[in-house]
Amino acid sequence: NEMRQLPFDFSPGPYDVICGRGNDAKNHSGNRYYRTLVLHAMDLYSKATNKYEKSRIVSDIVDKVRERSPEGGFVKLEPDGWYEVGDHLAREKCGQNLRDGLSKQYKSSTKSKRRRREARSANLVDNIEEMIQSNKVVSTQINHLHSYIQENGDSASEAFVVQLFVQANLQILEAFKQDATLLSKFNEAERKLKACS
DSSP: OOOEEOOTTOOOOTTOEEOSSSHHHHHSHHHHHHHHHHHHHHHHHHHOOSHHHHHHHHHHHHHHHHHHOTTOSEEEEETTEEEEOHHHHHHHHHHHHHHHHTTTTOTTSHHHHHHHHHHHHHHHHHHHHHHHHTSHHHHHHHHHHHHHHHHHGGGSOHHHHHHHHHHHHHHHHHHHHHOHHHHHHHHHHHHHHHHHO
């Protein structure tokens, strides 16, 4: 199950799957072959009704790769040489690739996780915006800054805009200190974000 160091003169053969990022791994012939195996198994994987069936499909793919490349299989380059990653990582990679290919069906796919993170971040931004706008001092400062930039546009000196921005930020921070409710709402929004991560 653990990674096994390969001989010092090892280099990935045409059927080895290189575990890593970048074009070298992506374009390697073994990785292209592996992606066809995953692609052909997706329909069967999507119809699997339990973990055992899914595990069998993952095992079949891992076994096919290893049969074609008995010296390597799923390999990874570390600072001290090439390693065979072992069953756990090979199966994890394969299962993740299958779920990613079926991202609309699986909450554990990378795409689904990214969509949920982006939705949470957008929600947090909306909550903070609403919270900030609910404070009269803060909303007045933001509106003043916005109006100045709209009125002066390109003619506004950058130094003056920066100074205005710094002044507005200081007043906003002071408003946070003075308004315990605002600070409490901000801390609650931050806690919710951490709980979802």
